[in-house]
Amino acid sequence: NAGVTQTPKFQVLKTGQSMTLQCAQDMNHEYMSWYRQDPGMGLRLIHYSVGAGITDQGEVPNGYNVSRSTTEDFPLRLLSAAPSQTSVYFCASSYTDWETQYFGPGTRLLVL
Amino acid sequence: GENVEQHPSTLSVQEGDSAVIKCTYSDSASNYFPWYKQELGKRPQLIIDIRSNVGEKKDQRIAVTLNKTAKHFSLHITETQPEDSAVYFCAARSGSNYKLTFGKGTLLTVNP
Numbered sequence: 001n002a003g004v005t006q007t008p009k010f011q012v013l014k015t016g017q018s019m020t021l022q023c024a025q026d027m028n029h030e031y032m033s034w035y036r037q038d039p040g041m042g043l044r045l046i047h048y049s050v051g052a053g054i055t056d057q058g059e060v061p062n063g064y065n066v067s068r069s070t071t072e073d074f075p076l077r078l079l080s081a082a083p084s085q086t087s088v089y090f091c092a093s094s095y096t097d098w099e100t101q102y103f104g105p106g107t108r109l110l111v112l
Numbered sequence: 113g114e115n116v117e118q119h120p121s122t123l124s125v126q127e128g129d130s131a132v133i134k135c136t137y138s139d140s141a142s143n144y145f146p147w148y149k150q151e152l153g154k155r156p157q158l159i160i161d162i163r164s165n166v167g168e169k170k171d172q173r174i175a176v177t178l179n180k181t182a183k184h185f186s187l188h189i190t191e192t193q194p195e196d197s198a199v200y201f202c203a204a205r206s207g208s209n210y211k212l213t214f215g216k217g218t219l220l221t222v223n224p
Contacts, residue, residue: 031210042118042201042216043156050210058211059113090155097210098144098163103155 001026004104006091012110013081021076021107023091031094032074033101036060036087043090049074050097081111114139114206118215125192126223133200133218136184141207145178145185148201150217156201160187192222 007022025032033048035058045058049068063085065077074093078085088108092101115138125131135145146161162169162176162185169176173192178185189196202215 033212035214040121040216043203043214045211045213048210056210059213097212098205100146100158100161101212103157105155 003027004091004093004102006089006104006107008107009105010108010110012112013078014112015081015083017081019078019081021078021089021091021109023074023076023104024072025074025093025102026072027093027095027102028071029093029095029102030071031097031101032068033058033092034064034066034074034076035090035092036085037090037106038087046076046089048097078109083111085109086111114142114204114211114213116202116204116213116215118202118218120218121216122219122221124221124223127192127194129192131187131189131192131196131220131222133187133202133220134184135186135202135204135215136182137204137213138183139204139206139208140180140183142204143207144205144212145176146203146212147174147176147187148203148214150199150201152198159200189220192220194222194224196220197222 034046035043047066049055091104094101143164148156150156175188
């Protein structure tokens with residue numbers, strides 16, 4: 001199993017550009033989530049999904065959209081990038097919301 | 113929503129000493145409390161977790177204790193080793209939704 005994969009590993013954007021961060025898992029996990037990690041702020045939940053077709057907002061959802069059309073994929077869309085969205089983004093998955101979450105390797109995003 | 117406070121933010125110990133990291137949570141309905149370890153430049157990985165129906169759980173040199181009345185839980189690492197050096201995050205799952213809220217992390221340094 002590849003586990004949780006994320007692409008790209010690193011991305012530079014200009015303010016106002018849009019992009020999609022990809023996340024996929026091959027463990028048949030129902031629960032998937034997106035976090036952003038900033039220095040001194042820990043991991044903050046952006047959006048999460050408890051199964052295909054079901055998504056909900058986390059702690060910091062503004063400026064981000066998600067969809068879950070399949071069990072395997074959970075892409076995160078930045079609609080109009082802002083410097084405040086410079087961060088490391090982690091995708092995670094688990095069988096349920098209260099079991100081990102497996103994190104992807106992360107995407108480092110720089111918005112100029 | 114849930115609020116998780118983690119202390120201390122940094123902790124330095126000598127090899128062989130014990131380390132204790134404490135977290136408090138606000139939602140009395142929270143029922144799942146995992147701890148994650150993140151080495152520099154890597155993804156977070158689960159090291160131990162505890163559910164609300166258990167007061168203590170051990171796994172070799174690490175243990176977690178939960179005090180539901182006081183709404184706090186702690187990570188205990190005994191006989192610390194240099195490879196224990198990392199950032200440790202606690203988290204709490206709200207009992208009313210599917211969200212996992214993380215503390216801001218503790219940088220543990222084990223000095224040889």
